[in-house]
Amino acid sequence: MLGRLLKSKPLFTTILRTTDFWRCPCAKDAPILTRRTLCNKAEATKKVIPGRSTFRNDRRPTAFDKKILLWAGRFKKEEDIPALLSSEVIKAATSRVRIKICYITMALTLLGCLVMIISGKQAARRDDTLLRMNTEKKAMWRAEAEAELEAAAMKAQ
DSSP states (O other): HHHHTTTTHHHHHHHHSSGGGGGGOOOOOOOOOOSSSOOOOOHHHOOOOSSSSSTTEEEEEEEEEEHHHHHHHHHSSSGGSSEEEEHHHHHHHHHHHHHHHHHHHHHHHHHHHHHHHHHHHHHHHHHOOOHHHHHHHHHHHHHHHHHHHHHHHHEEE
């Protein structure tokens, strides 16, 4: 506070501005900044090739990429798809298709749950419970076991 009154710079900020604390961590040749800011690693490590656009990231779409572009509604026909597309267009189309697939699976899951609820209620009305079905199976197995024992006893005599 006394330094502000005397119009002098505080010692602490002078030390920090001369050290690597204020340097951008991405680039070693970056100038010392007056205040700490967020750095952009893409700008610091970017190599500029003359005659080529910096953000150009074209690639040939595969057959699956073409199907995704059609499913996403980006293009109407496969003939409309250009030979080279940017990665951003393909990523956006895959994201859109992934979201559509998620919506479809959610709808099918809800439909399956409703079908299970309806069939369970109908089975409860008919008294088709697991307990009754298990007791019937066990009674049938006991009867078969007794029949086998009787058959074995008849052979022994």
